[in-house]
Amino acid sequence: MLMRRIAFLAVLLCAAVSCADRSEAPAPMAVIFDTDMGNDIDDALALDMLYKYADEGRIDLLAIPVNKEGLAAPEFLDVMGTWYGYPDIPVGIIRDGADCGADSTSYTRKVLDMKDGNGGPLFARSHAGYGDYPESVGLYRKVLSEAEDGSVTVVSVGFSTNLARLLESEADEFSPLSGRELAARKVKMLYTMAGNIADTTHHEYNVVIDIPSAQKVFAEWPTPVITSPFELGAQIKYPASSIENDFGWAGPHPAVEAYKSYMQMPYDRETWDLTAVLAAVEGGPEYFTVSPQGTITVTDSGATVFGEGDGNRAYLSVTPEQAENIKARIVSLITSEPAGYRR
Numbered sequence: 001m002l003m004r005r006i007a008f009l010a011v012l013l014c015a016a017v018s019c020a021d022r023s024e025a026p027a028p029m030a031v032i033f034d035t036d037m038g039n040d041i042d043d044a045l046a047l048d049m050l051y052k053y054a055d056e057g058r059i060d061l062l063a064i065p066v067n068k069e070g071l072a073a074p075e076f077l078d079v080m081g082t083w084y085g086y087p088d089i090p091v092g093i094i095r096d097g098a099d100c101g102a103d104s105t106s107y108t109r110k111v112l113d114m115k116d117g118n119g120g121p122l123f124a125r126s127h128a129g130y131g132d133y134p135e136s137v138g139l140y141r142k143v144l145s146e147a148e149d150g151s152v153t154v155v156s157v158g159f160s161t162n163l164a165r166l167l168e169s170e171a172d173e174f175s176p177l178s179g180r181e182l183a184a185r186k187v188k189m190l191y192t193m194a195g196n197i198a199d200t201t202h203h204e205y206n207v208v209i210d211i212p213s214a215q216k217v218f219a220e221w222p223t224p225v226i227t228s229p230f231e232l233g234a235q236i237k238y239p240a241s242s243i244e245n246d247f248g249w250a251g252p253h254p255a256v257e258a259y260k261s262y263m264q265m266p267y268d269r270e271t272w273d274l275t276a277v278l279a280a281v282e283g284g285p286e287y288f289t290v291s292p293q294g295t296i297t298v299t300d301s302g303a304t305v306f307g308e309g310d311g312n313r314a315y316l317s318v319t320p321e322q323a324e325n326i327k328a329r330i331v332s333l334i335t336s337e338p339a340g341y342r343r
Contacts, residue, residue: 028060029281030151032143034136035273036068036158036206037076038106041262044080044255045238046157046273048334051084053281055339063143065092065136067158072103074130075112079123079254085340087126090143092136097161098210110261111254123254136162137169137179144186145175152186155280157193157273159206164213167220184222192217193276195296195304196230197315203302204230215298224312227296228279229304232316233272236323238330240266246335255334274330279316287326288316 033050037043053059066073074091081087103109114122134142140162144152156163169179177185194214196202207214218225243259244266250256259269279288295311298304306315318326 025057028054028057029153030147031059031061031280032063032065032140032152032154033061033277034065034067034154034156034158034162035073036100037066037073038070038103038108039068039100039158039205040272041107041259041269042233042238042271042273043157044076044107044258045271045330045334046155046277047077047080048084048255049274049277049281049330051080051086051338052333052336054086058281061086061089062147062152063090063092063139065094065139065162067094067097067136067156067160067162068100069094069097070103070106071130072106072108072112074133075125076108076254076258078125078127078130079112082124082126083254083341084338090139091133092139092162093130093133094136094161098159098213100159100209107258107261111258114252114257116252122252122257137165138172138174140166141169141172141174141179141182144182145177147186149185150188153188153280154190155192155276156190157206157276159210160192160194160213160217161210163190163221164210164216167216180220180222187223189280190217190221190223190225191276191280192225192227193233193272194227194229195298195315197227197291197296197304197306198229198231200303200305202230204304207298207304208302211298211300211302214302214304218296218298218304218313224314225296226279226290227304227313227315228272228276229315230272232318233270233275235318236271236275236327236330237268238271238274238327238334239268242331242335246331249337250341271326271330275316275326278326278330282329287322287329288318289322291315291317
């Protein structure tokens with residue numbers, strides 16, 4: 001058991017630093033960010049982090065598949081990509097996905113409807129025809145087929161629908177492999193924000209919205225899976241004082257405006273999705289404690305149950321010191337000025 005855990009931790013370390021020669025700059029980590037953008041503000045802040053990592057050359061953000069219904073999410077992603085200087089990262093949309101509420105009440109729509117002094121859109125777009133975007137599973141298959149074997153880290157911070165549909169997909173114009181085979185060949189690690197390991201009576205939102213898909217992914221995904229559970233992100237809150245005071249360098253800022261629109265200010269918000277991104281890109285014992293290997297089972301009611309033993313699933317936890325380190329790192333990253341943002 002000890003040797004298996006050491007080997008598993010070695011895989012995590014390789015995922016964070018690309019196993020490169022320390023004398024050379026490591027190749028950027030290839031990342032796919034699977035998001036339910038608009039359901040909580042942590043998605044927007046997590047995407048901010050990914051853009052900053054791309055600025056630093058730490059990641060290559062390959063694609064952003066959306067796992068919630070509606071066109072406000074892809075349009076908001078266009079605004080974010082345009083403002084941060086990454087307008088050409090492909091976005092996928094989902095059709096016939098799980099019902100998780102109307103876009104009209106989301107911070108995404110509120111930001112999209114903001115006007116400048118002349119009555120035009122406050123934030124520029126680079127694209128149009130959001131309903132014509134590729135479906136997320138097709139985008140997954142295209143991007144994975146073009147990637148090097150064992151090179152892609154998937155960060156899923158919403159529902160498991162896209163991942164489950166990918167597993168069920170068949171050979172197509174992008175690859176002769178099934179979705180399961182494609183994921184096994186191309187994906188190194190899957191990081192999720194899902195579940196509540198500490199309290200199985202609490203059925204976490206990302207799981208409950210699409211229980212069958214969560215069951216399939218935790219049971220059948222062919223690579224190691226690390227989850228940042230509800231109880232971790234709940235311990236670390238992004239401070240409203242930062243939103244109010246740390247962005248003097250920026251004019252209108254879509255993530256800041258989204259934060260202000262999501263709930264009545266001032267409020268500190270849990271960092272659920274942000275911790276999954278930090279774990280995927282940086283990891284490290286200064287931030288996280290990794291559980292032993294085992295299984296994560298999703299019950300029919302939506303509880304997530306960890307069992308130590310055979311399996312390549314694990315979950316993250318934090319000490320108070322690690323939680324403080326995470327908060328400081330996240331605030332530092334999000335309040336930094338993007339390299340290519342559109343003033």
